Amino acid sequence: MSEKFKVKSVKFNFLMNIILKMSGVIFPLITFPYVSRVLLSEANGKIAFATSVVSYFSLLASMGIPSYGIRKCAEVRDNRSKLSKVVGELLILNSLFTILSYIIFLVLLIIIPKFTRDTPLFLITSTTIIFNMLGVEWFYQAIEQYQYITIRNISFKIISVILMFLFVHEPKDYILYAGINVFSSVGSNFLNFIRLSNYVDLKSCKFQKYDIYIHFLPIITLFLYNATTVIFTSLDQVMLGFLTDDSSVGFYSAAIKIKNILVSLITALGAVMLPKISYALKNESNEYFERMISKSFDFILISAIPISMYFILMAEEVIFVLAGQTFSESIPILRFLMPSIVFIGLSSVTAWQLLIPLGKEKYTVGGAVFGAVVSILVNIVTIPKLDAVGAAIASSLAEFSVLFVHVNALKQIFRKTFDMKELIISFFATMISAIIVSLLKSVLIIENNFLSCLIYGLFFFGFFVLLLLFFKERLVFEIISQIKNKYNMRRIR
Template sequence: MSLIKKNFLYNLALTISTIIFPIVTFPYASRILGPEGIGKVQFVTSFGQYFVLIAALGIPVYGVREVAKLRHHSIKLKQFFTEMVMLNFITSVLFLSVYLVLVINIKSLYKDFDFYLVATLMVLLGFCNIDWFFSGLERFKFIAIRSLLIKSIALIALFILVKQKSDDIYFLWITIGTMVLNNIWNIWSARSYLNLGLIRKISLKKHVKPLIYIFSTVAAISVYAFLDTVILGFLKGYTDVGYYTAASKINKITIPVLTSLGVVLIPQISQAFKSKNMEEVQRLAKYSFDFVIFLGIPMTCGLIALAPELIIMFSGEDFSNAILPMQIFAPVVLIIGLSNVWAIQILTPAGRDRQVTISVAIGVVVSLVLNFALIPHFAYLGAAVANVLSELAVMCGFAYFSSFVIQRLFNYKLIIKTTLISLTFIPITYILRHFLVSNHLVICLLSVPLCGVVYSAVQYFIVKNELMIIQIANVRNKFLNK
């Protein structure tokens, strides 16, 4: 089995766990804590993640690229890793101070000081989040196993500790604790690469220029990724954040499926760029783009069609107000998947950090304008619209700048055909819901496989999708050769 396929399978296992974990935990927690409790935990977590992202200075993106280049140079790799960890440690301490000053001086935050105090662990230990290091080394097996074990511990803790509405603090501990345990395990596992004896030889000057561009991008991403939740919380309260969280969380559960292949391909694409093998870059990027289209469009249509059932099943009757924002959110799945191809798999490995920054800056402007314009009047619905349009603006920027690096990836025929097939999901679910079945779970259990069979059959037999035909042929050959 090729290295790409092995890494994809390990990353797929991680992706599946990332999907299953909230599917199990969120329905349980949301029914006990309600919209307000869920909203409070999400708001505190989002507020803390601002500081984690900014303190990281873009190292997670820059690190994958550089580690992939240095993986066969032991001494240089250790020096680079030590430089990045020490730099991130200093910024984490600095931004922890800023975080505490804001929490203490803003009354609306200080009234829940015990919650924000828990989140300090996430901010302080953010420098230990070195998944970028293991990704650059293509150690996806380690990442998958570690994540599965820690998620299992968190799941047990949830069922033991969260029993009533007042246990929202325990839910926050579990949410933050999962991140912290991942980080501690990371840094311990990579301790052999951390050479404090190299501190005197540390030279950050060469990293300044690329990090400035990437930091600008990451800082901007943190603005439009979390700004909607923070503004919504400040202007409308925790309950609205709860509805918004339920709507966005269900949609975003599916995103790792679309980005899982990209995570595996980044080191490969970085190596291709380094060796100036543009044919390989084009091949890998096209493969990834077709993969996102093939899965992203039906996912989007499926989320829109099944939003009423998914919200009630996933969050409970108290969250019925989240159905419409979930349907508004649905296109974000496809948009982020495509953004990942153009930005993370093409522009970043190509060293086009400036263009990434410009694209994200456009998204920040769109997000700021729309959030402040829409949230006061339309609350969580306005936040959902602002989020989708902001992501779309960023994606368009990435696509435009990527066209200067490689040939166009847009396969319009594939997009149109896939969209037309996926639109059949809406009448299928409508017929089941209104004429045959009334149970939410049964509707989902019937709709998903039925829509999947219709979609796959048309793609394979009528459209003759190249990606699907090749993969099925590979599986068939493996069985025949055994």
């Protein structure tokens, strides 16, 4: 049965994506403290190492199709026939690369001793490769069905939490927990594949009509970008796994999980904006396009900078609340990772909202390659001396390197869309808030770590918002104006 899709507004999709990202915060806040205390650092390290390794094969299987698919499908989403053709072509390519990836993975699983020792864990974790292919998540993002994506993901997360509390009770249950993790993250993708026939007519397109080769160059370009990105984002855990022990990976993994939660929140807008911007480039004015980009930059600045500083200030309390006292070695790791979320937030705009929609994927690849090189070199130098802290330093420097390349490639449009005044306002508001909370911490001693995070967080972000209002930050004032206008309209009615 054919089903029409309705494209919601940016605000609605952003709200749905925020809810989805918030679930990505809330559920780890439920599971992470429990799993850290039950499985301990060694078992958590094993899972983190296996996940990092499998991520390389997932990357090969996807071959840049997720980001390319969003852009390409968004461009033709108003034409069902063209949309069906593009989806069919990308599914064929995705299937071929998935088979290739799995063959390579199974060969390495047999010949590498480090992998062979945990064969069941690696096999279970590797099922994400297949489920990612079936999920066609890129299609649902392209047609902006964020309500469906959000409801489906949250439902599976709830089921996964219940399964975790029922079946994971001691360190030897780590393989079972890895399976539950897979179910939580990609289990719902099977529903995507079944539902796909409601939106596209794959049966109506004959194989001879598919132009598969026209997609090769852009998806390979994006693959190179994604490949180098994954290398320097997960290489630190892989290198730690080979150069140190599972406990070090476990400590590092605890900090990385917190960082990833924050990154997912900060970059929530980017996932919504990519299809909108791809569509706008084809159908709207340059002024509208630049205004959207400028708002994205403003959002990153007033969210990433204060969040980064707050978690630097409260690293000890956050780690003790989420992971427990046994993960004290994760505290300095978390602090050195925090600057990276600012760089990742800004580069998510330069990459996914500028370079890719503008067809300048080669610069995303260049940035990722440069970041990967920086990551490898710094990891080699710092891990033997500083252990996991060295990997954290390498991660932040690598993310800065990526942003540096992007900005240089986008000099002209960056000057039009990035407002230095907004950066200065956010920076000063953050620093003043940090000084106030630091002084408050020296006077007001709170023994309970959770209450400490909560109370100091209210003070920190409360002062930050007041300072944004005092400095007349653009985006905040625009939001307040819109709220006032809606309130006045309701009063008139």
